[in-house]
Amino acid sequence: MLIREKQFYKTVLSISIPMMLQNLIGVAVGLADTLMLGRLGEVELTSAALSQQFFFIFMVMNFGLGGGTAILISQYWGKQDVPKIRTIMGIMYKVSISLSIMFMVVSLVIPRQIISVFTTDIRVIDIGEQYLRVLSMSYIFSSFSNCSMAGLRAIKTVRVSVVIYSISLILNIFLNWILIFGNFGAPELGVVGAAIATVIARITESVLIIIFLKFFDKKMRLGLDILKRADKYLRKDFIKIVTPVVINEMIWSVGSAMVSIIVGRMGTEVVAANTIANVVNQCMTVIVYAVSGASSVIIGNSIGAKEYERTKDAAFTLLICVTALGMLAGVCVFIARPHIINFYVVTDLTKKIAMDIMLINSFIVVFQALANTLNVGILRAGGDTNFVLINDVIFMWLLAIPLGFIGAFVWDLPIILVFCIIRIDEILKSVCATIRLLSFKWINNVTRE
Numbered sequence: 104m105l106i107r108e109k110q111f112y113k114t115v116l117s118i119s120i121p122m123m124l125q126n127l128i129g130v131a132v133g134l135a136d137t138l139m140l141g142r143l144g145e146v147e148l149t150s151a152a153l154s155q156q157f158f159f160i161f162m163v164m165n166f167g168l169g170g171g172t173a174i175l176i177s178q179y180w181g182k183q184d185v186p187k188i189r190t191i192m193g194i195m196y197k198v199s200i201s202l203s204i205m206f207m208v209v210s211l212v213i214p215r216q217i218i219s220v221f222t223t224d225i226r227v228i229d230i231g232e233q234y235l236r237v238l239s240m241s242y243i244f245s246s247f248s249n250c251s252m253a254g255l256r257a258i259k260t261v262r263v264s265v266v267i268y269s270i271s272l273i274l275n276i277f278l279n280w281i282l283i284f285g286n287f288g289a290p291e292l293g294v295v296g297a298a299i300a301t302v303i304a305r306i307t308e309s310v311l312i313i314i315f316l317k318f319f320d321k322k323m324r325l326g327l328d329i330l331k332r333a334d335k336y337l338r339k340d341f342i343k344i345v346t347p348v349v350i351n352e353m354i355w356s357v358g359s360a361m362v363s364i365i366v367g368r369m370g371t372e373v374v375a376a377n378t379i380a381n382v383v384n385q386c387m388t389v390i391v392y393a394v395s396g397a398s399s400v401i402i403g404n405s406i407g408a409k410e411y412e413r414t415k416d417a418a419f420t421l422l423i424c425v426t427a428l429g430m431l432a433g434v435c436v437f438i439a440r441p442h443i444i445n446f447y448v449v450t451d452l453t454k455k456i457a458m459d460i461m462l463i464n465s466f467i468v469v470f471q472a473l474a475n476t477l478n479v480g481i482l483r484a485g486g487d488t489n490f491v492l493i494n495d496v497i498f499m500w501l502l503a504i505p506l507g508f509i510g511a512f513v514w515d516l517p518i519i520l521v522f523c524i525i526r527i528d529e530i531l532k533s534v535c536a537t538i539r540l541l542s543f544k545w546i547n548n549v550t551r552e
Contacts, residue, residue, distance in 0.1 A: 104419040111417070115397050115424075121261040123393035125252075127386075128268040132304075134382050135276045136297055139283050141447045145375045147294050150230035152378045153221040154214075156363050158238055160356040161206040165246045167352030168198060169253025170399070171345030174484055176257035177400050178550045181407020185323065187337060187551075192254050193329030194341050199250045203243040210239035221360075221367040222374075230294050237298035244305035251312045257400060258322050267311045275304035336551060344549055347488040351495055358499040362525050365507045373518060375449055376456035383443050384464045387432040391472040394425055398480035406485060406548050415543050418481050422473075422540060429472030437465035459519040463526060470529040477536035486547030487539070494535050498528035 106112075140148045172195040179187050210217070218231040252264050281289045282296025292299065316325045366377050398421045405414045440461040444454050478491045507525040510516040516524075539545060 104416050105423065106416050106420040111420070114401065115394065115421075118256075118259060118261055118397035118400055119390070119393040121265050122256070122396045123390050125261075125264045125268050126389035126392055128265070128272045129385075131272055132275050133385065135272075135279060136301075137378055137382055138446060139279050140294060140297060141375075141449065143283070143293055145371055145449060145453065146224070146226050147230060148378060149222070149224070149371050149374045150218075150227045151234055151294055151297060152374060153218060153227060153363070153367060154231040154235040154238065156221055156360050157206075157210060157217050157235065158242075160353070160360055161202075161242060162245060162249065163352045163356035163359075164202060164349055165199065165249045166253075167349040168195060168202070168246075168345060169250045170352075170479065170483065171348030171488070172250070172341070173253045173257040173399060174344055174348070174403060174486060174488070175340065175549060176254055177403025177484060178407035178486075178548065180258045181404040182409075182550055184550070187334070188254075188258070188323055189325065189329050190332045190334050190337050191341060192323065192325060193332045194338060195250050195254065195345075196247070197330060198345075199246045200243065203246040207239045207242045210235050210242070214239075221364055222371075223368070224371060227371070234294045234298045237295055238301060241302040241305040244302075244309040248305060248308045248312055251316070254323070255320075256396060257403065259400060259404075260320070260322060263315050263319075267308055267315070270311065271304045271308045274307055275300050278303055340549060340551065344486065344488060347492045348483065351488070351492040354492075354496045355499065358496060358504060361504050362507065365504075365511050365521070365525065369511055369518065369521070372450060372453045373456055376453045377460055379444060379447055379449075379453075379457045380460040380464060383436060383439060383461055384468060387435045387439070388468060388472060391425060391428050391432055391468075392475060394421065394428060395472075395476040395480035398425075398476055399484040402481050402484040406546060407550055409548065411546055414485070414546055418540055418543075421476065421481060422537070425472055425476040426469070429469035432472060433465045433468045436461055436468055440465075456518055460522055463519065463522050467526045467529050470533040473533035474529050474536060477540055478532065481540060482536060482545045485545040486549045487545035490539055490545065494532055494539070498531040502531070503528040 136151065137148060140151050172191060175191050176188050179185075179191070214235040215228060215232045217235065218228045222228065222231075248267075255261070255263065278300035279297055281287050282292050282300055283294075284296075285291030289296075316323075367374055398418075401417055401421075402414060405411075405417060440458055444457050447454075449457075474495075478495050483491050503525050506527075507521060510524045511521045
């Protein structure tokens with residue numbers, strides 16, 4: 104069942120490497136923000152981190168929208184049905200715009216109430232409110248960028264994302280340096296300056312994507328006409344496939360926000376330490392998530408082409424590959440933790456907590472890699488969205504979140520044990536996903552003739 108053809112691995116790498124670079128760029132943006140805001144102090148760093156939790160919920164729903172749409176697009180690309188792909192992209196954009204406007208209005212109207220959910224620190228709430236108001240201006244552009252890249256990735260157009268996100272990264276860091284610290288005669292805006300830089304970078308991304316789609320893309324050839332295309336059968340398929348994915352991501356993101364509430368109420372030092380640890384974790388998992396994205400494309404294309412035996416072999420091979428990569432990432436997290444922490448100007452207590460959290464992450468990252476690749480990359484690409492929905496959220500809501508609250512605020516457990524509890528769902532999800540994968544009951548062709 105293990106594929107030994109060089110061409111298969113070349114295909115995986117041809118998709119994974121650009122996606123890895125794209126993910127690295129995304130992590131670099133977050134790293135730049137935390138490093139620069141960390142220079143201002145723990146309150147500013149915490150304000151931005153907690154303000155981004157609402158944006159995180161919004162973006163995760165967008166990932167669900169883009170990821171669910173990519174299931175359809177990748178399978179239709181396997182059978183080379185471009186007209187249906189164009190129609191599906193039009194449906195996705197209309198939903199994306201509606202979702203963006205809804206979240207933007209909420210962020211503008213009640214930003215203070217949103218931040219207050221995550222912390223009781225008035226200083227953090229005051230700064231976070233300003234940050235969230237400005238950041239909300241980026242929602243439409245962030246959504247358009249994410250959904251467009253998901254569609255392009257499903258048809259194996261991945262290199263353009265590296266170019267666009269590289270430009271965005273450089274611009275974002277440069278504007279951060281100017282607006283946060285007041286360089287080149289600009290006003291010293293602090294946290295608000297970071298938010299403004301993010302908005303400008305997202306607008307730039309969107310403009311570059313439009314230029315590419317209009318003048319350089321030769322596969323989909325998208326234009327404004329896709330917003331007018333209608334197909335009631337495709338619309339039903341879109342709702343059937345995408346809705347469980349969006350619900351999945353929404354419930355999961357709210358669960359992640361609940362975890363952030365637990366962390367946020369454990370103290371500002373814990374939030375700052377967790378923010379540092381998360382950046383390190385993201386850096387070490389970029390290749391794993393890139394393979395997950397490549398898995399989705401490969402599996403979807405092969406199912407669309409009705410190469411079902413090939414699909415089984417590819418799934419098993421990818422399972423072995425991502426297990427090895429997860430172990431390597433864990434070793435890297437463990438080795439890198441003391442070196443990364445020294446970059447931050449934070450208290451010794453924050454550094455100690457960050458070291459403990461990263462110790463846990465170095466073990467959990469193996470199961471995190473498996474859970475993501477199997478659920479999001481393979482099973483979901485096979486149209487098994489309902490199983491993924493259940494598997495991805497049930498352990499978080501029935502175990503990790505309630506036990507995390509009890510452990511932190513009733514049992515008053517040490518911080519390291521609380522973090523063990525709130526990450527236990529990754530282990531259980533990966534075990535169930537592996538069993539499901541090896542049954543091969545998840546292979547479903549969702550295309551129409």
